[in-house]
Each structure stands twice: as structure tokens, then as C-alpha cells.
Amino acid sequence: MPNSWQSNGHFFEAPLWLGLFSFVVHFVIKMTNLTSAHFLTGATGFVGSSLLLELLQSTDDQILCLVRSSDNSAQDRLRQVIKNLISLYQLRPSLLQLFNNRCQVISGDILEPADILFEQIIQQTNCKIQQVWHSAASLNYEDRFADEICTLNVGGTKTVIELAKRLGAETFNHFSTSYVAGVRTGQVMESYVPDTQLNANAYERSKSLGEQVIGSTTEIHTRIFRPSIVIGHDKTLGAFNFTGLYGFIRRLHQFKKIMSRINRGYLESNPIRIVADGNAQLNLMPVNTLATQAVAVGLGSSPMHHFHLTSSDSPTVAKALNTVFTGLGLPEPELIASPEEYNWIDRQFNEKIDFYASYLNSGKIFDRSNIDAALGQKDDFSCILTDEELKYHVDWYISSNLNAKDSVQMAA
Amino acid sequence: MTKNTPVFIIGTGRCGSTLLSNLLNQHPAILSLSEFFLSVSDLCSLLPGLFSQNLLTGQEFWQLISRIMPKQDILLKHDLQFPEIIYPFYLESTKFTRNTGIPAILQTTLPHICESVAVSSNINADILYYQLAEYTSTYPLRTWSQHCQTLFSDLSNLFGKTAWIERSGSSIRMLPYLIKQFPDAKFVHIIRDGRNCAISMENHTGFRMGVISIMLTEILGYDPYESPRRDNINDLPDDLIQFLPENFSAEYFLNYRQSPSLFGIYWSGEIREALEALSTVPSEKVLTIKYEEILTNPSDRLRDLVMYIDENLEASAWLTNVSTQIRSPRSQWQELTATEQGLLQEACAPGFEILQKKGIYW
Numbered sequence: 001m002p003n004s005w006q007s008n009g010h011f012f013e014a015p016l017w018l019g020l021f022s023f024v025v026h027f028v029i030k031m032t033n034l035t036s037a038h039f040l041t042g043a044t045g046f047v048g049s050s051l052l053l054e055l056l057q058s059t060d061d062q063i064l065c066l067v068r069s070s071d072n073s074a075q076d077r078l079r080q081v082i083k084n085l086i087s088l089y090q091l092r093p094s095l096l097q098l099f100n101n102r103c104q105v106i107s108g109d110i111l112e113p114a115d116i117l118f119e120q121i122i123q124q125t126n127c128k129i130q131q132v133w134h135s136a137a138s139l140n141y142e143d144r145f146a147d148e149i150c151t152l153n154v155g156g157t158k159t160v161i162e163l164a165k166r167l168g169a170e171t172f173n174h175f176s177t178s179y180v181a182g183v184r185t186g187q188v189m190e191s192y193v194p195d196t197q198l199n200a201n202a203y204e205r206s207k208s209l210g211e212q213v214i215g216s217t218t219e220i221h222t223r224i225f226r227p228s229i230v231i232g233h234d235k236t237l238g239a240f241n242f243t244g245l246y247g248f249i250r251r252l253h254q255f256k257k258i259m260s261r262i263n264r265g266y267l268e269s270n271p272i273r274i275v276a277d278g279n280a281q282l283n284l285m286p287v288n289t290l291a292t293q294a295v296a297v298g299l300g301s302s303p304m305h306h307f308h309l310t311s312s313d314s315p316t317v318a319k320a321l322n323t324v325f326t327g328l329g330l331p332e333p334e335l336i337a338s339p340e341e342y343n344w345i346d347r348q349f350n351e352k353i354d355f356y357a358s359y360l361n362s363g364k365i366f367d368r369s370n371i372d373a374a375l376g377q378k379d380d381f382s383c384i385l386t387d388e389e390l391k392y393h394v395d396w397y398i399s400s401n402l403n404a405k406d407s408v409q410m411a412a
Numbered sequence: 413m414t415k416n417t418p419v420f421i422i423g424t425g426r427c428g429s430t431l432l433s434n435l436l437n438q439h440p441a442i443l444s445l446s447e448f449f450l451s452v453s454d455l456c457s458l459l460p461g462l463f464s465q466n467l468l469t470g471q472e473f474w475q476l477i478s479r480i481m482p483k484q485d486i487l488l489k490h491d492l493q494f495p496e497i498i499y500p501f502y503l504e505s506t507k508f509t510r511n512t513g514i515p516a517i518l519q520t521t522l523p524h525i526c527e528s529v530a531v532s533s534n535i536n537a538d539i540l541y542y543q544l545a546e547y548t549s550t551y552p553l554r555t556w557s558q559h560c561q562t563l564f565s566d567l568s569n570l571f572g573k574t575a576w577i578e579r580s581g582s583s584i585r586m587l588p589y590l591i592k593q594f595p596d597a598k599f600v601h602i603i604r605d606g607r608n609c610a611i612s613m614e615n616h617t618g619f620r621m622g623v624i625s626i627m628l629t630e631i632l633g634y635d636p637y638e639s640p641r642r643d644n645i646n647d648l649p650d651d652l653i654q655f656l657p658e659n660f661s662a663e664y665f666l667n668y669r670q671s672p673s674l675f676g677i678y679w680s681g682e683i684r685e686a687l688e689a690l691s692t693v694p695s696e697k698v699l700t701i702k703y704e705e706i707l708t709n710p711s712d713r714l715r716d717l718v719m720y721i722d723e724n725l726e727a728s729a730w731l732t733n734v735s736t737q738i739r740s741p742r743s744q745w746q747e748l749t750a751t752e753q754g755l756l757q758e759a760c761a762p763g764f765e766i767l768q769k770k771g772i773y774w
Contacts, residue, residue, distance in 0.1 A: 142650045257630040262674070263681025344673035344755055352649060405633060
């Protein structure tokens with residue numbers, strides 16, 4: 001290495017090694033002065049917002065949230081979401097102040113290049129990102145959204161994991177779905193590697209492919225969380241994203257209204273037939289329980305990579321369907337083994353709920369060995385959904401969303 | 413002068429009622445109003461608003477009946493208009509074309525009336541349309557049904573008729589409103605074998621559009637043909653997103669088929685609704701006619717009809733003229749496969765059961 005100081009007695013040319021040394025010292029100083037932080041995508045979404053609330057309550061860390069901005073600023077948009085959730089979930093109002101103090105919003109989109117997002121982040125913050133929580137995703141499933149689903153759920157995941165590496169994060173927490181198991185039945189281990197050939201729709205395939213992206217990542221510790229069907233708050237029942245169970249209820253409600261216009265009272269007198277395994281469990285997970293468990297795992301020291309965010313006990317498919325149908329004033333459906341028994345109306349309805357078919361026929365038992373070991377045997381992490389609790393959730397959605405909307409439309 | 417006793421032909425649709433309209437149109441004393449309510453309600457989608465008891469000026473009334481209706485217009489623009497649309501929009505001499513759209517009352521009602529007068533009379537649908545625009549502007553503040561009754565009476569007088577009768581497809585949908593708002597009305601209920609009705613409905617672009625419209629409206633929570641809103645469209649399944657007006661294509665529409673069973677279910681429901689509604693009307697104000705009996709015994713059935721409309725009306729000459737115009741129907745349910753026949757029979761069974769209690773069989 002050249003040493004101009006020694007070779008010719010000049011005192012003012014600093015050797016290269018000194019420059020490097022200074023940089024390292026400066027970097028170490030900066031790192032030790034950095035605030036520990038989490039980086040979160042999907043913070044305005046159903047799962048992401050609950051993760052944010054849980055991180056605010058469970059840590060003293062800063063939380064950076066990547067939020068798409070619309071007419072409002074991204075900060076205002078996220079603040080409004082949190083404010084609404086404090087009311088919807090009946091949380092303590094002081095959480096809003098915690099949000100104001102500890103949450104920093106970065107306006108951006110997971111579809112942007114990672115290097116641009118990285119530059120934005122380092123310009124706006126001096127936080128040291130310890131953990132990345134990636135929950136932003138498309139929940140659409142119709143074929144016409146296939147490209148969007150893939151772009152967001154696969155391309156977006158690639159972007160965020162690239163960003164996580166650039167930020168020097170220690171851990172990447174990825175939110176997938178337990179239904180990457182697709183049409184598999186029986187016990188599903190947490191370590192199961194998804195096979196896109198077994199996936200039932202574009203959404204599941206995109207999540208499987210997203211997991212493949214995670215699985216091929218080596219430079220950073222990764223966790224894959226696989227929630228089952230996410231429902232509202234376990235105490236207040238509140239929810240604001242109405243896919244999954246709520247989507248099914250809504251489809252049935254729409255079908256009922258359509259048939260009522262065609263022949264008033266037809267469905268009330270003619271039970272629908274559905275191909276379903278009545279004894280299978282319909283695995284439902286309240287959003288706040290999901291967030292509590294995920295953050296607890298994230299803050300813990302489990303070396304495992306896959307975690308099912310699923311109920312350990314949940315109503316059967318038969319019970320769930322009966323609850324939904326009777327909640328909408330319809331007779332309980334007839335569960336059958338083969339679509340050959342369908343009449344034309346049955347066929348029409350079942351085509352409309354085709355997305356949900358795998359949930360109704362899967363007979364999956366989601367193993368929880370990893371997550372139970374990570375959480376320990378604490379009552380706080382109980383995840384049993386009773387038949388009665390399911391009925392509360394179903395009735396809440398019907399009365400506060402469907403019936404309320406119908407009243408407004410009739411008044412109009 | 414018109415005696416002003418409203419008479420309405422009601423039916424499920426595709427039940428032979430258009431035939432009655434066309435035959436009655438040739439009676440010298442009867443003003444046959446065809447498809448008035450169906451056209452101005454845009455395939456029954458606007459009925460509640462029309463039959464509200466709000467007071468309307470004559471100009472407001474005219475605006476409602478002369479509007480270009482979005483669902484019928486999109487069918488017209490894509491050459492999917494149903495055969496009941498008889499306005500000659502393809503002629504260079506007409507005021508309205510496929511491109512301009514056709515005002516509701518001009519699609520069938522006015523051209524139909526004008527067919528009943530001699531060519532030498534110098535009246536055509538366009539001339540009549542503009543005359544009515546001016547005429548209705550003088551109407552005082554009244555409810556919708558009062559305006560309609562006035563208009564029908566005025567048209568009767570204009571054409572030298574002594575009675576008027578209105579008929580629209582799917583008119584059972586309007587029946588509760590007609591019973592309530594035309595308390596003096598008489599009703600002619602025409603019934604046809606539901607299996608053949610269902611097949612005919614499934615082939616009829618108006619009925620198919622009607623079902624599509626129902627599905628769109630109930631999923632979205634608003635009618636995308638009447639509203640610029642597009643919220644909730646992610647909730648539309650792939651097969652229905654194509655029917656938003658901005659996505660509409662004739663090819664997709666023609667390839668999108670429902671089953672006759674759906675229309676069989678519809679038919680059964682309409683039969684039940686009709687008989688329930690008509691049970692609230694004095695029996696002497698309801699005449700039930702079986703379509704198949706018009707085909708097999710036209711003289712007697714049509715004579716019954718004319719006498720029912722007005723017992724003083726002359727029927728013999730008219731009957732001689734029209735009896736030869738009756739043709740066999742196009743739809744025959746027996747041409748379906750055995751499976752389809754079974755499904756259709758099952759769908760129509762509730763309607764048959766209700767009618768059998770009234771002594772009506774097929």
C-alpha cells in the first residue's frame with residue numbers, strides 16, 4: 001500500500017488506510033447512535049395496521065411505514081387509519097400519541113425500485129432498521145387481476161427484500177397465507193414448501209411464488225408467517241377489510257338479492273347445495289391475535305423460519321356455513337360430495353364462490369409446533385375460536401355492513 | 413270520446429301478449445299502446461321512481477317518457493335491439509338513428525299506434541312525437557299515473573278511438589303499481605306454458621339484458637347504466653365486468669347465455685306474484701286468457717277479449733281480419749335435451765302448481 005508520508009516526508013497526504021479507518025469509525029459511531037427501528041409495508045391494510053399497533057404497544061422502537069400517498073399525504077392517511085382503528089378496536093387513545101412520536105411515514109410504493117426507496121429512506125431518517133415486516137399485498141383473486149396480483153405479491157416482495165438487504169436489516173418477516181398449501185388435505189406442517197401446482201387460484205400461486213423469493217434469500221434471516229382466514233378483532237369484532245369470510249358472506253348476500261329480484265323468496269324455500277366437507281375445520285384468525293403472535297415471535301429468539309398464524313381450534317365448515325346462511329335469513333345449505341347433484345341455481349352459486357371451494361373442502365390441520373414453541377404456553381396467545389364467537393363475527397358483518405348498506409340504498 | 417276505463421294486458425313476458433297488442437292495434441275503436449311502460453322504465457329498472465307519487469309538470473313528464481334509455485340504447489347501438497323495437501331508425505328519412513338513440517316513447521309505442529292509421533293520413537311517428545312534446549308541455553301538475561292516463565286518453569281521442577289498452581313485456585312487475593294507481597282499471601292476464609316462455613325469454617335480448625342489469629345492480633349497489641359511479645367494481649366477477657357500459661360488446665353479450673331454467677324460476681315467481689296481486693282486485697275486473705287457446709280457438713278467445721274491453725265494441729269484422737294472422741309459436745320446450753327438459757320442468761313446477769289450483773293446465 002502506498003505510503004506517501006513515509007516515502008517522501010510529506011505530512012499532508014493522508015494514507016488510504018487512514019481514510020478507510022475514519023470511515024469505519026464514523027460508521028460505527030453513526031450505527032451506535034442510530035435508533036432501533038422496524039420497517040413496515042402494508043401499514044394501512046388490515047394485517048399491517050394491526051402489526052403497527054402491536055409494535056407500538058410491545059416495543060419502544062421507531063417504526064418506519066412505507067405508505068402510498070393519494071390525495072392526502074401519506075402521513076395523514078396512515079394517521080387517519082390508526083385513529084379509526086383506535087375507535088374500531090376500542091384501544092386506548094394514547095396510542096395515537098405513541099404513533100405521532102414513534103412512527104415515521106415514508107411515502108412510496110413497493111412497486112418502485114428498491115434503490116429509489118432506499119435513497120428516500122436514508123434521506124428521511126437515521127434509524128437502524130432491525131426488522132422488516134412485509135404485509136403489503138394484493139388480495140384480489142379474479143383472473144383479470146392475475147397480472148396485478150403477481151406484480152404486487154411477487155415483484156413487490158422481491159423489491160422489499162432487496163430493500164431490506166440495503167437497509168442492513170437483520171430479519172425479514174414476510175406475511176404469506178396458510179393456504180399456500182392449496183388443495184392439500186390433512187396435516188400441513190409449518191415447514192411445508194408450497195407447490196404452485198397445488199394452488200387453487202392466482203392469489204395462492206402468487207403467495208407461493210412470494211415464498212420462493214423469500215426461500216432463495218440467504219443474506220438475511222427470514223421468517224414466513226402464514227395466517228389463515230383473517231377476521232375482525234376478537235373483542236370488538238371490528239374489521240375494515242372484507243375479504244375471506246366476509247367476501248363469502250357478501251357473495252351469498254348478493255346472490256340472495258339477485259334471486260330475490262328474479263323470484264321473491266326462492267332461496268328461502270330452496271336450500272342451496274354446496275360441495276363441501278362439513279367436518280373440516282374452517283380456520284379463522286382474529287386480526288389482533290394474529291398481530292400479537294407475529295410480533296411476539298418477531299421479538300423472540302426462535303431460529304425457525306415458518307410459522308402458522310392459525311387457530312388451534314375453530315368451527316367446522318358445516319357450522320360456519322350454517323351460521324352464515326341463517327345469519328342472512330336463508331335455510332342451511334345442503335352439503336354434498338359431488339357437483340353432479342347440482343341443479344342450475346346450485347351451479348350458478350357455486351361458480352360465484354369458486355374461490356372459496358378449497359377452503360370448504362380442504363380438511364387441513366395446520367401444525368403449530370414452531371409458533372407454539374416460540375410463544376411458550378401463555379394464555380395470552382390462546383387461539384381458539386368458538387362457534388358462538390364465529391356467530392358474533394358473522395352477525396357483526398351482516399348488520400354493520402350489508403344491512404346498513406341496503407338501508408342506505410333503499411332510502412336513496 | 414274515450415270512456416277512460418284503463419285496461420292493461422299483463423303477463424310474464426314472452427307469453428303472447430305482443431300478439432294481442434298487434435291484433436288489437438287493428439281494431440278500429442281500440443288504441444293499442446304497446447311497450448309504453450317497459451320502454452319508459454328501461455326494461456323495468458326504473459319502475460319505483462316512475463311510479464312514485466311525486467307531482468310532475470307536463471314538461472317533466474315528457475322528459476321522462478322521451479328520454480333515451482341507456483340499457484335499450486346500448487342494445488340498439490350494438491344491433492341487439494329486440495324485435496318489438498319497430499321505429500324505423502335505419503331509414504334516412506327518420507329523425508332518430510342508431511347513433512342518436514331513440515326516445516323511449518318512440519321505440520315502439522308511437523310507431524305502433526301510427527301503424528293503425530292509413531298511410532294517407534300524413535301522420536308518422538316523428539310527427540306525432542313532436543306534437544306530443546308540445547301538447548304535454550301544457551299538462552298541469554299531476555302524478556305520473558295521472559299524466560299517463562291523460563296522455564292515453566288524449567291519444568285515443570286524437571286517433572278517434574273509444575277505448576285504450578296498454579301492454580308491456582314483463583308487466584307483472586308493474587302490476588302492484590297499476591292496481592294501486594289505476595283503481596278503475598281492468599286487467600287481461602295472458603298466460604302461456606312456462607316452459608315455452610322460459611325458452612323464449614332466454615333467446616330475447618331484452619330479457620337477457622334485464623337479468624344482467626339485475627346482477628350488476630345487486631352486486632355493485634347501484635345501476636352502472638344510470639350512475640357514473642364505479643366503486644365496488646372489484647367485486648364484480650370476471651364474467652360480469654364485461655357488461656359495464658364502457659366494456660360492452662355484442663359478441664360477448666351474444667355468447668353469454670343463461671339457462672332456460674333461470675327463466676323458468678322467474679316465470680314461476682311472476683305467476684305467483686300476478687295471482688297474489690290480482691286476488692286483491694274484484695274478479696270481474698280480471699280476464700284470464702290462455703295463449704294456447706288463442707292459437708287453437710282464436711275467434712272465441714279474441715271475441716271474449718274485445719267484449720271484455722268494452723261490451724259495446726264491434727268484433728266480427730275485426731275477427732275476420734285478424735284470425736288469419738295468428739301463427740304457431742317459435743319456442744318449443746320439447747326440443748330441449750331430456751336433462752334440460754327435466755331442469756326446466758322443475759323450475760316451472762311451482763308456477764304450474766299455482767295455476768292448477770285455478771284450473772289451468774298444460
